[in-house]
Amino acid sequence: MSEARDTIIVGAGIVGSACAWECAKRGLRVLLLDAGPIGGGTTAAGMGHIVVMDDSEAQFALTAYSRRLWDELAAELPREVEHDPCGTLWAAADEEEMAEVHRKAHYYRERGIEVEVIEGSNLREMEPRLRAGLAGGLRVPGDSVVYPPCAARWMTERAREAGAEVRTGARVRRLVEEGGVELDTGEVIEAVVSVNAAGIGAGGLMMPEGLPVRGRKGHLAITDRYPGFVRHQIIELGYLKSAHGGGGDSVAFNIQPRKTGQMLIGSSRQYDAVDTQVEPPILDRMLRRAIEYIPTLGELSVVRVWTGQRAATPDKLPLIGPMPSNSAIWLATGHEGLGITTSLGTARLLADRLVGGEPEIPSKAYDPGRFAVEALAHV
Amino acid sequence: MSESIRVRVNGEDVVVPPGTVAAAAAARAGVTFFRLSVGGDRRGPLCGMGICFECRMTIDGRPHQRGCMVVCENGMELQTDESA
Numbered sequence: 129m130s131e132a133r134d135t136i137i138v139g140a141g142i143v144g145s146a147c148a149w150e151c152a153k154r155g156l157r158v159l160l161l162d163a164g165p166i167g168g169g170t171t172a173a174g175m176g177h178i179v180v181m182d183d184s185e186a187q188f189a190l191t192a193y194s195r196r197l198w199d200e201l202a203a204e205l206p207r208e209v210e211h212d213p214c215g216t217l218w219a220a221a222d223e224e225e226m227a228e229v230h231r232k233a234h235y236y237r238e239r240g241i242e243v244e245v246i247e248g249s250n251l252r253e254m255e256p257r258l259r260a261g262l263a264g265g266l267r268v269p270g271d272s273v274v275y276p277p278c279a280a281r282w283m284t285e286r287a288r289e290a291g292a293e294v295r296t297g298a299r300v301r302r303l304v305e306e307g308g309v310e311l312d313t314g315e316v317i318e319a320v321v322s323v324n325a326a327g328i329g330a331g332g333l334m335m336p337e338g339l340p341v342r343g344r345k346g347h348l349a350i351t352d353r354y355p356g357f358v359r360h361q362i363i364e365l366g367y368l369k370s371a372h373g374g375g376g377d378s379v380a381f382n383i384q385p386r387k388t389g390q391m392l393i394g395s396s397r398q399y400d401a402v403d404t405q406v407e408p409p410i411l412d413r414m415l416r417r418a419i420e421y422i423p424t425l426g427e428l429s430v431v432r433v434w435t436g437q438r439a440a441t442p443d444k445l446p447l448i449g450p451m452p453s454n455s456a457i458w459l460a461t462g463h464e465g466l467g468i469t470t471s472l473g474t475a476r477l478l479a480d481r482l483v484g485g486e487p488e489i490p491s492k493a494y495d496p497g498r499f500a501v502e503a504l505a506h507v
Numbered sequence: 508m509s510e511s512i513r514v515r516v517n518g519e520d521v522v523v524p525p526g527t528v529a530a531a532a533a534a535r536a537g538v539t540f541f542r543l544s545v546g547g548d549r550r551g552p553l554c555g556m557g558i559c560f561e562c563r564m565t566i567d568g569r570p571h572q573r574g575c576m577v578v579c580e581n582g583m584e585l586q587t588d589e590s591a
Binding site for chain 2: 353354388427
């Protein structure tokens with residue numbers, strides 16, 4: 129039954145699904161595998177924010193490139209993907225954060241991303257639910273929102289149309305050094321190259337070496353429907369301190385209006401919290417933080433709360449490309465909180481490199497070879 | 508003999524006995540369906556005991572209140588989704 133395939137992609141989250149589609153479009157013989165349903169892991173747990181970020185030049189390059197690819201797809205996305213070009217509003221609490229607004233505005237504009245600096249009280253004209261006294265904000269009108277599991281499923285359907293085979297309920301035990309995979313049934317499926325897109329499970333497929341990918345737990349809450357409560361995805365600028373700060377547990381205000389009228393509320397970050405339980409103390413901190421920014425938020429009914437695990441790397445950049453020690457094993461993982469945005473850029477970079485083409489953006493910053501062999505050997 | 512309670516259902520005056528819940532007042536006003544689901548289906552009271560959340564309505568400006576659990580008070584404004 130094992131015919132020679134070009135590429136086996138392990139993990140049908142949004143990253144693996146995008147990779148399968150892109151590789152199939154290039155004429156590669158692709159098999160996409162997942163132990164669970166399509167987009168059922170981290171993809172289903174996240175917010176679905178398509179956002180340009182500037183934690184580093186490489187992060188900016190990949191998010192801006194990916195956002196452009198989403199824009200190119202926007203007209204094709206079916207209704208269930210819930211694409212909503214609502215834009216991002218970064219809220220600045222004080223003058224220090226306002227200085228960051230100006231820095232960020234300059235940085236984005238220099239690189240061709242449209243932004244609008246919002247001064248003082250104009251912020252509440254734009255979003256009247258925000259509390260008085262905020263210093264201002266930065267609006268990024270080109271950012272948008274999707275519903276990630278449906279986006280992943282749509283990508284796998286496109287992949288199938290392009291000739292890819294998709295198998296769910298197939299749990300991979302390990303990646304075979306010569307290329308291909310071994311399932312937990314013992315079945316070995318051969319391929320020239322296997323692509324590890326298993327997210328937080330990626331390291332476990334490559335034991336005993338593992339990968340420098342750590343789970344970073346997050347909580348989300350979603351409300352009943354309150355259409356128009358906020359219009360933008362609003363994030364506190366202090367988010368950057370939470371997302372990119374050290375190892376401690378942190379929360380940051382982040383609210384996203386869904387097309388249903390529901391409000392999705394985040395965010396929290398915890399390393400080494402491996403279970404999926406909702407933790408009331410963290411949830412409490414997260415919601416209180418949100419209410420600090422939107423006092424009337426406390427009057428809304430939350431209908432569901434859940435957690436997810438982001439696949440985080442030490443330098444906050446994903447791993448895209450071949451293992452330095454074995455060109456039959458490639459990686460497409462470690463996207464932390466930006467995997468929905470960067471799925472499309474990741475797929476392009478991966479497919480370009482697999483067929484020996486030149487990627488549209490430099491790929492070196494995401495190459496697994498940037499970590500020393502010893503670092504790759506320790507999770 | 509207790510007094511009647513006067514509320515408004517979608518802007519229309521309705522008189523109900525004391526102890527009447529908002530969902531019953533709406534029913535007295537002839538409203539059967541209170542809201543639309545995400546998929547556009549018409550929804551109205553089902554369990555009548557606060558569990559199913561099907562009877563949600565806006566009461567005194569607060570959305571998503573359970574009509575079967577809120578007892579009418581004089582002057583209360585009850586609003587259902589009239590497109591339902």
